[in-house]
Amino acid sequence: MIVDSEQGLFCPDGGFHLDPLLPVERAVLTHAHGDHARAGSGAYLCTPETAALLRRRLGDASIETLRQGERRVVGSVTVSLHPAGHMLGSAQVRIEGRAGVWVVSGDYKREPDPSCAPFEPLRCDAFVTEASYALPLFRWDEPAALAREIVAWWQGNPATSVLFCYALGKAQRLLAEIARISDRPVWVHGMVEPFAQVYREHGVRLAETRHVGDERGLKGELVLAPITARGTPWMKRFRSFEQAFASGILRIRGTRRRRGFDRGFVVSDHADWPGLLRTIRETGAQRVYAMHGHRDALVRYLREVEGIDAAPIGRAQPADPEGD
Amino acid sequence: MRRFAALYDALDSTNSTNAKVAAMQAYFAEAPPGDAAWALFFLTGGRLKRLIAPRLLATWGCERARVPGWLFEESFGLAGDLAETIALLVDTERNGHSAPGKTPPLSRLIEDRLLPLRDAPEEQKRRAVIELWDALDRREIFLLDKLLTGELRVGVSGTLAIRALAQHAGLPPAVVAHRLMGSWQPSAAAFAALIAPEAAETDASRPYPFFLASQLEEEPETLGDPAQWLVEWKWDGIRAQIVRRAGGVFLWSRGEELITDRFPDLSGVWATLPEGTVLDGEVLAFSGGAPMPFSVLQRRIGRQKLSPKILADAPAAFMAYDLLELGRADLRGQPLSERREKLADLVQGRSERLSLSAAVKGGSWAELRELRKQARERGVEGLMLKRWSSPYRHGRPRGDWWKWKIEPYAIDAVLVYAQPGHGRRATLMTDLTFALWDGGELVPVAKAYSGLTDEEIDRLDRWIRQHTIERFGPVRSVEPVHVFELHFEGIAESTRHRSGVAVRFPRIARWRTDKKPQDADTLQTLRSLIRVAR
Numbered sequence: 001m002i003v004d005s006e007q008g009l010f011c012p013d014g015g016f017h018l019d020p021l022l023p024v025e026r027a028v029l030t031h032a033h034g035d036h037a038r039a040g041s042g043a044y045l046c047t048p049e050t051a052a053l054l055r056r057r058l059g060d061a062s063i064e065t066l067r068q069g070e071r072r073v074v075g076s077v078t079v080s081l082h083p084a085g086h087m088l089g090s091a092q093v094r095i096e097g098r099a100g101v102w103v104v105s106g107d108y109k110r111e112p113d114p115s116c117a118p119f120e121p122l123r124c125d126a127f128v129t130e131a132s133y134a135l136p137l138f139r140w141d142e143p144a145a146l147a148r149e150i151v152a153w154w155q156g157n158p159a160t161s162v163l164f165c166y167a168l169g170k171a172q173r174l175l176a177e178i179a180r181i182s183d184r185p186v187w188v189h190g191m192v193e194p195f196a197q198v199y200r201e202h203g204v205r206l207a208e209t210r211h212v213g214d215e216r217g218l219k220g221e222l223v224l225a226p227i228t229a230r231g232t233p234w235m236k237r238f239r240s241f242e243q244a245f246a247s248g249i250l251r252i253r254g255t256r257r258r259r260g261f262d263r264g265f266v267v268s269d270h271a272d273w274p275g276l277l278r279t280i281r282e283t284g285a286q287r288v289y290a291m292h293g294h295r296d297a298l299v300r301y302l303r304e305v306e307g308i309d310a311a312p313i314g315r316a317q318p319a320d321p322e323g324d
Numbered sequence: 325m326r327r328f329a330a331l332y333d334a335l336d337s338t339n340s341t342n343a344k345v346a347a348m349q350a351y352f353a354e355a356p357p358g359d360a361a362w363a364l365f366f367l368t369g370g371r372l373k374r375l376i377a378p379r380l381l382a383t384w385g386c387e388r389a390r391v392p393g394w395l396f397e398e399s400f401g402l403a404g405d406l407a408e409t410i411a412l413l414v415d416t417e418r419n420g421h422s423a424p425g426k427t428p429p430l431s432r433l434i435e436d437r438l439l440p441l442r443d444a445p446e447e448q449k450r451r452a453v454i455e456l457w458d459a460l461d462r463r464e465i466f467l468l469d470k471l472l473t474g475e476l477r478v479g480v481s482g483t484l485a486i487r488a489l490a491q492h493a494g495l496p497p498a499v500v501a502h503r504l505m506g507s508w509q510p511s512a513a514a515f516a517a518l519i520a521p522e523a524a525e526t527d528a529s530r531p532y533p534f535f536l537a538s539q540l541e542e543e544p545e546t547l548g549d550p551a552q553w554l555v556e557w558k559w560d561g562i563r564a565q566i567v568r569r570a571g572g573v574f575l576w577s578r579g580e581e582l583i584t585d586r587f588p589d590l591s592g593v594w595a596t597l598p599e600g601t602v603l604d605g606e607v608l609a610f611s612g613g614a615p616m617p618f619s620v621l622q623r624r625i626g627r628q629k630l631s632p633k634i635l636a637d638a639p640a641a642f643m644a645y646d647l648l649e650l651g652r653a654d655l656r657g658q659p660l661s662e663r664r665e666k667l668a669d670l671v672q673g674r675s676e677r678l679s680l681s682a683a684v685k686g687g688s689w690a691e692l693r694e695l696r697k698q699a700r701e702r703g704v705e706g707l708m709l710k711r712w713s714s715p716y717r718h719g720r721p722r723g724d725w726w727k728w729k730i731e732p733y734a735i736d737a738v739l740v741y742a743q744p745g746h747g748r749r750a751t752l753m754t755d756l757t758f759a760l761w762d763g764g765e766l767v768p769v770a771k772a773y774s775g776l777t778d779e780e781i782d783r784l785d786r787w788i789r790q791h792t793i794e795r796f797g798p799v800r801s802v803e804p805v806h807v808f809e810l811h812f813e814g815i816a817e818s819t820r821h822r823s824g825v826a827v828r829f830p831r832i833a834r835w836r837t838d839k840k841p842q843d844a845d846t847l848q849t850l851r852s853l854i855r856v857a858r
Contacts, residue, residue, distance in 0.1 A: 136391055137399045137409065139416040251412065252403050253336075253466075254751045258778070263337055273416055297398050305392065 001077070001099040002128065002289075004313055009104065009128070013097045014075040016045070018104050021315070028079065029054075030106025031090035032168065045074070047081050049089025052198050053168065068117065084108035085119035086269050087169035088199055092122060100125035103283065107132070109268065110275040111143050114176040115169075115204050119279070127285035128313060132270040133248050134290065134298035140248070140272045146265055147177035153244065153263055154222040155182075160241035164261075167191040167226040169269055170246060172199045174224065175206040187212050189225035189234075212237070248272070280308065289313035325427045327355055328363050329464045335479055344480050348488035352519075358431035361515035367478050367485035368504065372434070374474035375441050376449060378406050381472060385410035388454050389417045404750030407469030415462040422461040431512070438471060483719050493519035498533070498718050505580060506530040528570035532602060532648050532656065533718035534563065534578050537708060537725035544689045544709065544728060552712055554660060555684040555692060557704040558727055559643050560618045560814070561608035562625075566642065568594055568601040569652075575607070583607075586625065587640045593678045600652030601670070603644045604716075605681065610641030615703045619816035619826065644671050645681040645708075648716055656716035663716070699730045705813065706730045732811035733827070733853055735845045736836055738766055739806045742788045743799045745773060752781055753788040753800070756832075758810060760823070762847040766804055769823045769850060770812065775832030784835075807839040808832050815853050825850055 002011050002018070009018040016026040023040030030036055030046075032053035037046075039058050046054070048065040066072055068091065071080045077097035084090040086107040093104040103124040110119055154161040165171050171192045176199075178186060185208040188196065196209050212223060216237045227245065229235065245261045248268025256264035271279060276298065280288055290298045291314040302310035334347040348367065352360050385406075386396040391413060400409045428437065437456065441449050453472065457465050470476035483497075486504065490497040503518050506529050547553060563578040573594035575584040587607065597603075609616040609624065616638065624630070624638040647667035648656055655663050671680050684707065686692035692707065699706050706729035714724035737758035745754035755773055759766035776784065784806075792800040814828035825847070836843075 135399050135402060136389065136395065136416045137403055137412045139412075139420060141420060252751065253408055254404060254749070257336075258749060258752065260339075260778070262339060274419060294398075294402075297395060301392070301395060 001095060001097055001102045001126070002104065002313075009314060011075075011077065011095060013099075014077040014079060014095065016074060017041075018093060019106065026074075028074075028093055030084065030093060030104065031086055032057075033087070033107070033166075036106065045072075045079070047089040047091050049198075049202055050091070051089075052201070053089060053195060056194075082120045082122055083117035085110065085113060085116060087113075088116045088172065088202060088204065090116060092120070094122055094124070102126045102128070103285075104128040105130055105279075107270055108279070109140075109271050110279065111140055113143070113173055113269075114180065115173045115199060115206075121279065121282040123284050125285060126287040126289070127280060127283045128289040128291065129276060129280060129298075130270060130292050131276065131290040131295040131298040132293035133268065133272055134276055134294040134301075136273045138248060138251050138268075138272045139274055140251075140266060140268055143177060143267065144180075146267055147174070148181060150174065150222075150244075150246075150265055151178060151182050153242075155184075157242055158220055160218045160221055160223060160238040161244065162223045162225060162235070162238065162241050163244045163246060163265075164225055164227040164230055165246040165267075166269075168195045170267065171224045171226075172196055172204065172206060173269065174246065174267070175199075175209065176204055178222075179205050179207040182207065184208075184222075185210050187215070187218055187221050187223045189223070189229055191226050192224050277306070280306075287311075325430050325433050325460070325464055325467070327351065328359065328430045329461075329467055331363065332467060332478060333463060341484065344484060345488045345491065348480070348485055349492045352489055352492040356429065356431070356512070357515040358512035359429050361510035361512060362430050362434055364485060364489060364504075364515065364518075365510040366476055367480055368482040370510070371476065372438070372471055372474050373442075374472075375438060376453065376472045378473050380446070380449070381410065381453070381469060382406055384450050384453055385413065385469075388457055389413035391417075402751070404744050404752075407466050407473065407475070410457075410469055411462050411466040414457055414465055420462075422459075427460060427464060431510075433468075434471070489519065495519070495521070499523075501533040501718050502530070505533055506574075506576065507582070528572060529567055529574040529576075529582070531565040531567050531574070531576040531580070532604075532654075532716070534565070534604070535646075535717050535725060536578075536720040537710075537727045538720055538722045540709065540726040540728045544692065544726075547709065547726070550686065550689055550692065554664065554708075554710045554712055555686055556645060556681045556708045556710070557684060557699070557702065558706045558708045558729065559606040559608055559615060559681065560703065560705045561606040561615065561621055561643070564605065564607050564642075565648070566594055566597070566601075566603040566605070568597040568599065571599070573597075586630070588630065589635050589640050590642060590677055593642055593675045596674045596678075597670075598651070600649060602647070602649035603642070603667070603671075604646035604648055605642050605644040608641050608643055609638040610643075610677070611639055615643075617703055617816055618814055618828065619818075639677075641677045641679065643679055643681045646716060659713045659715065660710055661712045696728065696730060732813055732833075733815060734809055734811050734833065735760065735769075735850055736807050736839060736843065737769060737810050738804045738841045738844045739802060739808060740766055740768060740804055741799055741801055749781070752785045754781060754785075756808075758808060758830075759804070760845050760847045760850055761842075762823075766841075767823045767847055769821075769825060769847065770810055770827050770830040772808075772810060772830045772832050775811075776835065780835055804841050807836040807841060807844050809834040809836050815850070817854060823847055823850075825854065 002009050007017050007022045007024050008020040016028050017024040018028050019030055019036040020027050025042045027041040028045045032050045037054055043062045045064050051063045051065045066081050068081055068083055071078050077095050080094045081091035084092045084106050095102045101124040103122050107130050108119050188209045193211050196206055242262040244263035246265040246267040250256050250264035251266045288302055288308055288310040290312055295312045299310040299312050302308040331351045335344050386393055403409045486501050487497050490500045565576045567574040577583050609621040620638045624634055627634055647663045668680055671678050686695055696707050709726040709728055711724040737760050739756055740759045741757035742753040743755045757768050757771050759768045788802050791803045794801045810830050811833045812827040812830040816826050818826035
C-alpha cells in the first residue's frame with residue numbers, strides 16, 4: 001500500500017505522498033517540523049493545528065484539514081489522522097484500503113506531554129514507525145521530574161540560564177511543563193514566540209513568555225532559544241550565562257561534555273527504545289517498516305528477537321533528530 | 325557510594341572552578357573519613373589496578389541487559405564507553421527502576437567487595453558484579469564499572485582537590501599537598517592525619533611536591549635583567565627527587581612512583597649523601613661526560629630485568645639542580661641563590677654519577693638565544709630560566725620558573741587510520757595514525773591525539789565515517805587524502821616500529837587543507853632528522 005519513491009513515501013492507491021522530501025501533487029503531513037513539512041507541493045492534507053503552525057511556511061498553498069479521528073476517502077483508500085504525541089497537531093496517518101490497514105506513525109513519543117494530545121495506539125496490519133532513538137541506550141525518565149530539574153537549575157543560577165531547544169514543539173512543551181510548577185515568566189528567542197501564540201490559540205497553557213528582543217542582561221532569568229543561536233552575536237546580550245541543551249541525545253554523557261554545555265536535559269519528543277517496542281506490540285502489526293535514525297538496529301531486533309517481519313523504509317537520515 | 329556518585333555528577337555538571345571546589349569541600353565535610361579518603365585518592369588521580377577485563381565486563385553486561393551481542397556492540401559503538409553502555413542498557417532493561425537495596429559506602433564497596441575480587445575465580449566475579457549492578461542506580465553502575473576496569477577519572481585536577489581539602493581542613497594547600505606526597509594510602513586514619521592541625525609522625529620516604537616550570541610563550545626580554553635569572557640546560561631525562569632519610573634512600577619520579585630499584589647503579593650516589601637530605605634533579609643516561617638521548621634511558625626503563633649489558637649501555641647519572649632539605653631542615657623557603665650555593669658544596673666531588681646542573685653563562689638574552697640553538701646537538705630540550713630570588717614553590721605557578729624549549733621538529737604526514745578516543749572524546753574519531761611516503765607506499769610513523777579544535781574534530785569525525793575503507797575492530801583505515809603538519813620533540817631509531825623510527829610527543833600542529841597527499845614528506849626526510857638529533 002505504501003512504497004518508497006524519490007520524493008519519499010508514496011501511497012499509489014490514494015495518489016498522495018507522506019511528508020514528501022520534494023514538491024509533489026498531493027501531500028499528507030504528519031506534523032509541522034521542517035524536515036516533514038516542506039513547501040512547494042500542490043495540495044496538503046493535515047490536522048487543523050498543523051495547518052495553523054504551517055500558515056506562514058507554506059504560503060498560499062492549498063491546505064485541507066482533517067480533524068483527529070475524522071475519516072476521508074482519498075482515491076481508493078480511506079485516510080484518518082490520529083494523535084502521535086510528538087507535538088501540537090502531530091498525527092499518525094491511518095490508511096485503509098484493499099491491502100488492509102496501514103499506519104504511518106510519523107514522529108511520536110509515549111511520555112505524557114501537556115502541550116499535545118497523547119499518542120493513540122492503533123491496530124493495523126502494517127506499521128511504519130520512526131526509529132530515531134532505536135537503541136536500548138535510550139530510555140526517557142519521567143518528564144515532570146525533568147521539568148523540576150530545569151526549574152531548579154534556572155532558579156539556582158544567578159546568571160542567565162540559556163536553554164537551547166528546538167524552537168517549535170520542544171520549546172512549547174517545556175513552556176507548558178514549566179507553567180505547571182512556576183509562575184515566573186520565561187524569556188524567548190524570536191523564533192519561539194510565534195509558535196507559542198499558535199499553541200495558546202489552541203488552548204495549551206504555557207508559561208508567560210517575554211520576547212528577548214533588545215533586552216540586555218537578564219540575570220537570573222530563563223531564556224529558551226534555538227540551538228542555531230548558539231555562539232552567534234545574539235548571545236552577546238547576556239553578560240554571564242550558563243548554557244544547557246534539551247535533547248534525547250544527551251542521554252549519552254559524552255555528548256554534553258564534548259559540545260561544551262554546562263547542563264544537559266534528556267528531553268525528547270521521539271519514542272525511546274521501550275516506547276518503540278511497546279508501541280509495535282500494541283499495533284499487533286504483522287509487518288513493520290522502520291525509518292530514520294537507528295532503523296537497521298530496530299529491524300534486526302524485530303526480526304531476530306520479536307519474530308516480526310520488518311524492513312527499513314525511506315532514506316537513511318542522520319541519527320541526531322533534535323540537535324543541529 | 326551514593327554520596328560519591330552525587331559528587332561526581334556535581335563535578336561533571338559545572339565548568340566553574342569555584343563550584344567544583346565548593347562541591348568537593350562539602351563532600352569532605354559530610355563524608356565519613358574512610359569514604360573521603362578513597363574519594364580523595366580518585367580526585368587526585370589515583371587508580372585501582374584493573375580488577376576485571378573489559379571483555380568479561382562486556383559479556384556480563386550484555387547478559388544482564390538481556391540484549392543480543394550485536395545490539396550491545398551497536399550501542400557501545402554509539403556511546404563509545406563500556407561503563408556507560410552497561411549502565412544505560414541495564415537501566416533500560418529494568419525500566420529505570422533500581423532495587424531498593426542499600427548502596428554500600430564507598431570504602432566498604434572498595435575494600436570489602438571489589439579488592440577481594442582480584443584473585444577470585446571468574447564465576448565468583450561474575451556473580452559479585454551482577455549482584456552489585458542490581459543494587460545500584462544508573463550513575464553508580466557507571467562508576468562501579470569504571471572502578472572495576474581501573475579507568476575511573478574525575479574531571480578535576482589534583483591541585484583543585486587539594487585546595488578543597490585544604491579549605492575544609494583550614495590548612496595551607498602546600499601543607500596538604502606535601503602530606504599527600506609519596507606512598508599515601510587511602511584509609512580513615514590516613515585521611516584524619518591529612519587534615520589534622522599538627523603533622524603526625526611523618527613518613528621518612530615522603531618527597532616534597534615538585535615545582536613545575538611553565539612554558540615561556542613571550543620573548544625572554546619580558547623577564548627583565550638576565551642577571552636575575554639562573555639559566556640551565558633543560559635536561560631530557562626523568563625528573564626525580566632523591567630522599568635520603570632515616571637510614572634509607574628513596575628515589576621518587578615526578579609521577580610519585582618509587583623508582584629506587586630501577587637504578588641500582590645510582591646506589592653509590594646516595595650512600596655518600598648525609599642523612600636528612602633531599603635533592604631535586606634529573607635522572608639521565610650519561611656517558612663520556614654527556615647525556616645520552618632519552619630513547620636510551622627509555623629502553624632501560626622498559627626492561628623487567630636490568631642485565632649487566634643494559635647497565636653498561638645506559639649508565640644512569642643524577643643531574644642535581646635544587647636542594648630541598650639539608651640536615652633535616654626544609655630549605656624550600658630560602659631563595660634559589662642560597663639553595664644553589666649549598667647544593668654546589670654538597671655535590672662537589674662526591675661521585676662521578678652525581679653532578680650539578682651547571683649554570684649556562686650567556687650574558688644577554690640575545691647571547692642565550694644563540695646558545696639555545698645548540699640544544700639539539702647537546703642532547704637537551706632547550707633552556708630553563710629560574711629566578712634567583714625564588715623559593716621552591718609547589719605545582720605550576722607562573723612567574724619564577726620557565727622552560728624555554730627549542731622549536732619542535734615538523735613534518736607533513738597523511739592520515740591513514742583512525743579510532744575513537746577516550747573520555748569526553750569517546751564518541752569521536754580522535755586517535756589518529758599518520759603516514760609518510762616510502763617509495764610508492766605510505767608507512768605509518770606516528771599516532772597523535774591532540775592539536776585540533778573541537779570544530780575540526782567534528783568535521784574530521786564526519787569525514788572519517790564517510791570515507792572508511794576497512795574496519796579492523798575499532799580501527800578504521802581511511803582514504804589517504806588529508807595532510808596534517810605534525811610536531812614532535814625527539815626522534816630515534818626503533819626496531820619496534822615498522823618505519824624504523826620512533827618520534828616523541830607527536831601532536832597535530834595544523835590541518836594542511838592546502839596540501840595534497842602527494843605533497844606529504846617522505847620517510848627519508850624523517851630519517852634524516854635522526855642525524856640532526858645525532
